[in-house]
Amino acid sequence: MTVMLTTTGLEINGRHVPVYSGTIHYWRLERDLWPLILDRAKELGFNMIETYIPWSIHEIEPGLFDWGQIDPRKNVDAFMRLCEAKGLWLLVRPGPLINAELTDFGFPEWVLLDPDVQARTSVGGIHFDAMAGLHPPHQFPVPSYASEKFFFETGKWFDAICPIMARHLAPQGCLVAVQSDNETCYLFHDQPYATDYSAASIKLYRHYLGQKYTSIETLNAAYCTEHDTFDQAEPPRVCEVHSRSDLPRHVDWIVYKEYQIRYAIVRFAQMLKARGIVGIPIFHDVAYQMSTPLDISAMEAEPDIDWVGMNLYRNREDYWGAVQRMRYLVGTTRLPFVPEFGNGLWSHHQATFTPDEEEFITLSALLHGLKAINFYMLVERDRWQGCPITRHGTYRPEYAQFYQRLSAFLQQHPLEQYERDRPVLVLFNFDLFRQAAAATMLPYPHVDLLNLPHELFQTDLDLGLKHDVHFEASYTNPENWLGKVMSDLAVRHVDYDLSDTHIDAARLARYPIVYLQATDFMSSQDQTKLVDYVKQGGRLIVGPGLPYLDAALKPASVLSQYLKQPGTVSIGNGQLIWAPTEALACVPLPQPEYQCDQPQVDVTVLRRTGTTLLALANSSAVDLDSTLTFSGVRTFRSAWGAAQMKSGEGHSIFTVLAYSVQIWEVG
Numbered sequence: 001m002t003v004m005l006t007t008t009g010l011e012i013n014g015r016h017v018p019v020y021s022g023t024i025h026y027w028r029l030e031r032d033l034w035p036l037i038l039d040r041a042k043e044l045g046f047n048m049i050e051t052y053i054p055w056s057i058h059e060i061e062p063g064l065f066d067w068g069q070i071d072p073r074k075n076v077d078a079f080m081r082l083c084e085a086k087g088l089w090l091l092v093r094p095g096p097l098i099n100a101e102l103t104d105f106g107f108p109e110w111v112l113l114d115p116d117v118q119a120r121t122s123v124g125g126i127h128f129d130a131m132a133g134l135h136p137p138h139q140f141p142v143p144s145y146a147s148e149k150f151f152f153e154t155g156k157w158f159d160a161i162c163p164i165m166a167r168h169l170a171p172q173g174c175l176v177a178v179q180s181d182n183e184t185c186y187l188f189h190d191q192p193y194a195t196d197y198s199a200a201s202i203k204l205y206r207h208y209l210g211q212k213y214t215s216i217e218t219l220n221a222a223y224c225t226e227h228d229t230f231d232q233a234e235p236p237r238v239c240e241v242h243s244r245s246d247l248p249r250h251v252d253w254i255v256y257k258e259y260q261i262r263y264a265i266v267r268f269a270q271m272l273k274a275r276g277i278v279g280i281p282i283f284h285d286v287a288y289q290m291s292t293p294l295d296i297s298a299m300e301a302e303p304d305i306d307w308v309g310m311n312l313y314r315n316r317e318d319y320w321g322a323v324q325r326m327r328y329l330v331g332t333t334r335l336p337f338v339p340e341f342g343n344g345l346w347s348h349h350q351a352t353f354t355p356d357e358e359e360f361i362t363l364s365a366l367l368h369g370l371k372a373i374n375f376y377m378l379v380e381r382d383r384w385q386g387c388p389i390t391r392h393g394t395y396r397p398e399y400a401q402f403y404q405r406l407s408a409f410l411q412q413h414p415l416e417q418y419e420r421d422r423p424v425l426v427l428f429n430f431d432l433f434r435q436a437a438a439a440t441m442l443p444y445p446h447v448d449l450l451n452l453p454h455e456l457f458q459t460d461l462d463l464g465l466k467h468d469v470h471f472e473a474s475y476t477n478p479e480n481w482l483g484k485v486m487s488d489l490a491v492r493h494v495d496y497d498l499s500d501t502h503i504d505a506a507r508l509a510r511y512p513i514v515y516l517q518a519t520d521f522m523s524s525q526d527q528t529k530l531v532d533y534v535k536q537g538g539r540l541i542v543g544p545g546l547p548y549l550d551a552a553l554k555p556a557s558v559l560s561q562y563l564k565q566p567g568t569v570s571i572g573n574g575q576l577i578w579a580p581t582e583a584l585a586c587v588p589l590p591q592p593e594y595q596c597d598q599p600q601v602d603v604t605v606l607r608r609t610g611t612t613l614l615a616l617a618n619s620s621a622v623d624l625d626s627t628l629t630f631s632g633v634r635t636f637r638s639a640w641g642a643a644q645m646k647s648g649e650g651h652s653i654f655t656v657l658a659y660s661v662q663i664w665e666v667g
Contacts, residue, residue, distance in 0.1 A: 001279050001280065001281070002169070002170060002171055002279040002280065003170050003171070003176050003177065003279065003280040003281060004281075005281045005306045005307055005334065005335060006335070007334065007335060007371070008335075008371055008416045008417055009335070009371065009372060009416055010176055010177070010281070012089075012170055012171055012176060013171045017047075017048070017089065017176070018371075018372070018410075018414065018416050019048065019091075019177075019335070019337060019371075019372030019373065019374070019416075020045075020046065020047070020048060020372075020373060020407075020410065021046060021048035021049055021050045021089075021091055021373070021374045021375070022041055022044075022046050022048075022049060022050065022343070022374065022375040022376075022377075022378025022379070023049075023050045023051065023340075023343075023374060023375065023376045023377045023378050023379070024037060024038070024041065024049050024050075024051055024377075024378055024379045025051060025052065025100065025377070025379070025381050026051055026073065026076060026079040027054065027057050027071075027073045027074050027076075028073070028381040028382060028391070029073065029379065029381070029391055030073065030391075031068075031072040031073050031075065031078075033391075033392065033393050034078075034079060034082055035082060035086075036393035037379055037389060037393045038082060038083065038086050038088060039086070039393075040379075040389050040393055040394075040395065041088075041378060041379070041389065042086065042087075042088070043404075044378075044388065044389070044400060044403040044404055044407060045403065045404065045406070045407020045408065045410075045411075046088075046378065046403075046407070047087070047088060047089060048088065048089040048090070048091065048176070049083060049088050049089070049090050049091070049378075050090070050091040050092070050093070050339075050374045050376075051079070051090070051091075051092060051093070052092075052093045052094075052095070052098050052100055052106070052182075053076055053092055053093065053094040053095070053161055053165075054095065054098045054100065054102060054106040055094075055095050055096055055098070055106055055107060055108060055157045056098075056102065056103075056104060056106050056107055056108045056109070057074060057102075057106070058074060058076070058160070058161070059108050059157065059160070062108075062110055063156075065160050067164070076161075076164060077164050077167070077168075080164075080167075080168040080173070080174055080175065081168075083174040084168065084173060084174045088174060089170070089174055089176045090168070090174040090175050090176065091176065091177050091178070091179070091374065092165060092175060092177075092178050092179070093178070093179040093182055093339075094157075094158070094161050094165070094178065094179075094272075095154075095157070095181065095182060096154045096157060096181060096268070097181050097182045097183070097184065097187070098182060099182060099183065101346050101347075101382075101383040101384070103137060103138075104140045105129070105140070105187070107140075107143065109140075111143070111150070111153045112140050112141045112142075112143060113141065114149060114153075116147060116149040117141075117143045117144065117147050117149050117150045117153065118141045118142070118143065118144060118147075118198065119141075119142045119143060119144040119145075119147075119186070119195050119196040119197075119198050119201070120144070120195065120196065120197045120198040120201075121194065121195055121197060122193045122194065122195070122197055122237035122238065123237070124197065126141050127141065127142040127189070127194075127195045127196065128140065128141060128142065129141075129142055129187055142186065142187050142189070142195065142196075144196050144198040144200050144201055145184065145186075145196070145201075145260060145261070145263075145264040146196065146198065146200040146201040146203070146204040146260060146263075146264075147198065147200040147201075148200060151267065151271075154268070154271070155271060158271050158272060158275050159275065162272065162275035162276055162277055163275075163276065165178065165276075165277055166275070166276035166277060169277070169278075169279055169280055170279075170280060175280060176280055176281075177280055177281045177282070177283055177306075178272060178277055178280060178281075178282055178283075179282070179283050179284060179285060179339070180265050180266075180268040180269040180272065180282050180283070180284050180304075180305065181264065181265055181268050181284065182285060183285055183286065183287040183311070184261050184264055184265055184284070185261060185286070185287060185289065185293060185294060186257075186293075188287065190289060190293050190294075191440060191442045192253060192254050192257060192293070192437050192438065192440065193236070193237055193238050193239070193440065193442065194442070196260070197235065197237065201260065202234075202235060204256075204260060204263065205233075205235055205253070205256050205260075206230045206231060206233055207230075208252075208255075208256045208259050208260075209230050209233055209252065209256075210230045212252070216228065216229060216230060219233065222248045222249075222552070223245075223248060223249050224245045235253045235256070236249060236250050236253050238441065239438060239439055239440055239441060239459050239461075241438065241439065241461050241463075243463070244463050244464075244553045247435070247438070247461075247463070247552065247553060248552050250438040251434055251435065251438055251551065251552070253438075254292055254293070254434045254437050254438050255292075255434065257292070257293040258292055258293050258294070258295045258298065261293060261294065261299075262295070262298060262299055262302060265284050265299065265302075265305060266302050266304045266305060269282045269304040269305060270304055273304070281306035281307065282304065282305060282306050283305070283306055283307050283308065283309060283337070283339070284299065284305055284308050284309075285308070285309045285310065285311055285339035285340065286308060286309070286310045286311070287310075287311055288310065288311065288325075290310075290325070290328050290428065290475060290498075290500070291428060291430065291433035291475075291500065292430070292433050292434050292437050293437075295430070295502060296308050296310075296332050296333060297332060297499070297500065297502040297503055297504065298502060300332075300333060300334060301504070306334070307333060307334045307335045307337065308333055308337075309329070309333070309335075309336075309337030309338055309339045309372070310325060310328070310329055310337075310338065310339075311338060311339060311340035311341075311376075312325055312338045312340070312341055312342060312361075312365065313340070313342035313345065313349075314342065314361050315351055315353065315357060315361075316356075316357045316360050316361060316659045318361075319360070319361070319364060319602075319617070319619040319659075320619065321476075322361050322364060322365055323364060323365075323368050323602065324475070324486075324498060326364075326365050326368040326369055326370050327368060327369070327496065327497045327498040328497075328498040328499065329369070329370065330368070330369035330370075330420075330422075330497045330498075331425055331426075331497030331498045331499035331503070331507075332498070332499045332500070332503065332507075335371055335372050336369050336370050336371045336372065337370075337371070337372035337373070337374075338365065338370060338372070338373050338374065339374050339376075340374065340376040341362065341365070341373050341374060341375050341376060342358075342361075342376065343358065343375035343376055343377055343378060343386070343387060343388070344377055344380070344384055344385055344386030344387045344399075345384070345385065345386055346383055346384055347383045347384060347385055348383075352385050352386045353386050355398045355399050355401075355402055356659065356660075357659070358386075358399065358402060359402045359406075359661075360617075360659050360660060360661060362402075362406065363406075363615075363617075363640070363661040363663075364602075364617050364661060366415045367415070367420075367604050367606065367613075367615045367617070367661070367663070368420065368604060369420055369497070370415075371415070371416040372416065375403075379391065386399065387399065388400040388402075388403050409639070409640060412639075413608075413611070413613065413639065413663075414608075415606070417608055418606040418607060418608045418611075418613065419606065419607055419608070420495055420604055420605065420606050421495055421592070421593065421605040421606075421607070422495040422496050422497055423494070423495075423496075423511065423512050423513055423589075423590050424489065424494055424495070424496035424497070424511065424513045424514070424515065424589070425496060425497050425498070425499060425508070425510075425511035425513070425514045425515070426482070426485060426486065426489075426496055426497070426498050426499075426514075426515045426517075427498075427499055427500055427501055427503065427514060427515065427516045427517060428475060428482070428498070428499070428500040428501070428517055429473075429500070429501055429516070429517045429518055429519070429522060430500045430501045430502050430526075431501070431521060431522050431523055431526070431551040432469065432472060432473045432517065432518075432519055432521075432522075433473050434551070435461075435469050435473070435521075436458075436469050436470055436473035439458060439459050439460070439461050439469060439470065440457050440458060440459065441457050441458070441459050442457040455470075458470050463553065465519065465520045465521075466519070466520055466545055467519035467520055467544060467545050469519070472517070472519050472544065475498075480544075481517060481543045481544040481580075481581050481584075482517045484581050484584055485515050485517075485543075485584060488584045488585055488587075489589075490599060490602075491599055492589060492592070493592045493594070493595065493596050493603050494589050494590070494592055495592070495603075495604060495605070496515075497511070501516070501522065501523075501526040501530075502526070505529055505532065505533070508529070508530075508533050508538075509533065509536065509538070511538070512537075512538065512539060513538075513539045513541070513589070513590075514530075514533065514538060514539070514540050514541070515541045515542075515543075516530060516540055516541065516542045516543075517543075518542045518543065518544075518545055518546060518547050518559075519544065519545045519547065520545060520547060520548065520549050520553075521547055521548075521549040521550060521551055521553055521556075522547040522549075522550070522551065522556075522559075523550055523551040524550045524556045524558055527547060527550075527556065527558035527559050528558055530559065531558060531559060531571065531576075533574070534571045534572060534574035534575065534576050535571055535572030535573065535574060536572065536573060536574065537572070537573035537574045538574045539574055539575045539577065540574070540575070540576050540577065541577045541579050541587055542559070542576065542577065542578050542579070543578065543579045543580050543581065543583075543584070544580050544581055545578075545580075546559055546560050546563055546578050547559055547560065548560040559576070562576050563576060563578045565578070566578045566579065566580050566583060592605075593605060593630060594614065594628045594629070594630050595628065595629045595630070596616075596626055596627070596628050597626060597627045598624050598625075598626040598627075600618060600619055600620040600624060601616055601617065601618050601619075601624055601626045601654075601656055602615075602616070602617040602619060603615070603616060603628070604617070611665065612665070612666040613639065613663055613664065613665060613666070614636070614663070614664045614665075614666050615661060615662065615663045615664075616654055616656050616661070616662045616664075617656075617660075617661045618656040618657065618658060618659065618660055618661075619659070620658060620659075621658050621659065622658050623655060623656070623657050623658055624655070624656050624658075625653055625654070625655050626653070626654050626655075626656055627651055627652070627653050628651060628652050628653075628654065629650060629651045630650060630651070630652075631650065632650070633649060633650075634647075634652070634666055634667065635647075635666070635667040636652060636664040636665070636666060636667075637664060637665040637667065638662070638663075638664060638665075639663040639664060639665050640661065640662065640663035641657075641660060641661055641662035641663060642655075642657055642660065642662065643662070644656075645664075
């Protein structure tokens with residue numbers, strides 16, 4: 001590759017280039033203002049720009065493309081040339097799915113109206129995008145990402161756009177990375193029985209079953225069926241699990257949904273490469289899901305996908321949600337990346353970010369390990385508000401000042417090259433989330449967006465298990481084992497990353513301590529990987545239970561052979577600790593370098609050769625005086641934020657304003 005992905009950004013002709021970019025939608029801006037707007041972006045410190053290239057904007061009739069000859073704003077080739085003239089790198093996202101609050105999400109209407117393209121619901125109807133009013137101005141049929149007709153139409157779009165993109169590939173050109181599709185997840189309909197039951201999807205589902213089971217006899221043994229061929233296998237259309245023998249068929253449908261997403265993303269990437277988009281990385285963005293139907297570890301294991309990011313739109317009250325997402329990206333992905341970091345918000349959102357809010361959330365994300373960021377949107381456009389640059393090429397000073405300060409700070413402290421002190425990794429149990437997904441009574445898309453309690457759509461499966469699947473299968477429930485682990489780590493100010501049980505062994509080995517969310521069951525393969533981690537010297541803390549079954553609820557004693565009740569056992573060079581919820585506070589952990597008396601103040605330590613940064617984030621609505629204790633004598637020099645501190649021997653008192661971040665250089 002001419003452009004190489006690294007753990008800190010991109011390498012272009014041997015030179016490190018951070019992924020620090022902002023979104024500009026060229027077709028939504030007056031052509032004559034492009035030069036001024038790009039200059040404004042550079043003045044804010046941006047050397048990289050990101051844009052969608054929307055299918056429906058350019059293909060105005062079947063086979064008729066407007067590249068600026070009708071509407072000069074659509075001359076994407078000229079936009080790329082202008083980026084090159086101004087020394088700007090470019091990330092592009094050519095779809096086929098765009099969203100961007102465009103009508104029909106950027107798909108040409110005639111493509112969506114083709115019955116051979118359309119996805120189907122569990123009851124056989126056309127799968128429409130959303131409830132009325134969710135994505136204005138109207139609903140539209142959702143395409144099936146298994147439809148050959150859909151891939152054929154997308155191929156024609158790629159035939160048109162790829163020659164333009166190929167002319168601008170780095171290093172001679174500006175184009176340094178391209179995205180394969182956008183937020184691929186059934187257009188947010190991630191409930192397992194909502195979609196896709198089109199003929200094309202069912203055909204792909206049967207193909208997946210053939211790959212997994214290889215023979216119909218093996219499938220029949222797993223399903224307790226008497227099929228003659230895989231073509232007789234039907235997907236479940238609602239949860240009908242009455243006994244353990246019913247579960248494999250439903251879980252296979254859950255896993256197929258993950259497979260279908262990867263299948264589409266990989267196929268789009270291969271289509272781009274076949275049309276000349278080579279020598280630069282291909283990435284994908286996940287909207288928000290940290291579990292099924294998105295399996296990021298499996299996605300990044302695909303040879304045609306270089307890295308995967310996850311989008312983030314958070315108000316200041318959602319600080320902990322933002323931080324947890326960063327911890328997950330750091331623990332799971334090659335390059336922790338937010339392709340859409342909320343810089344302003346869509347116009348129908350309930351609360352547009354204030355300038356202080358953007359500063360608070362952006363710094364909090366960067367300080368928790370985010371190493372690549374694209375601000376969405378850097379420049380204003382229709383159906384969006386709260387950007388630092390207006391569509392006229394002027395600044396909104398109250399917003400723009402933060403990005404000027406941030407760019408200057410990152411020149412002095414390139415945070416993508418710093419590493420946090422975090423000795424702990426917390427693992428979600430992927431099999432647990434799959435079973436919880438299977439146990440739903442929600443066969444229709446987007447009913448969950450009515451803000452009704454999730455419990456209304458859950459069904460309790462009587463499968464003779466010791467632990468409640470729905471209760472434990474949540475990464476936001478403060479009362480379950482996982483929630484208690486994260487609370488205990490926060491109280492002790494022990495920093496950590498997040499991932500799931502599909503993590504690869506090499507990444508797992510980076511952490512001396514791993515907490516494993518476990519109940520009655522877990523795949524034997526994942527259990528074996530974790531036992532190997534312990535044998536090689538790791539400390540594995542498991543709870544609330546210890547798995548004694550595999551994912552199909554068949555006996556599997558990979559972990560349970562070592563312990564029959566809560567306690568500790570040595571295995572090889574490491575330790576396995578079974579710690580129920582009530583025992584978590586007794587688990588010995590390394591003492592953090594800085595002890596803080598305020599649980600609402602998040603303490604982060606970052607290091608780069610020769611430099612240590614101490615960051616304090618106050619996630620509460622009140623100013624807090626926080627006493628930090630430490631060994632020896634330290635000096636603190638303010639690098640960011642209101643510098644209010646009193647020092648003493650072995651301790652310092654920091655006044656941290658509500659919803660704010662302070663950064664100190666430590667000597």
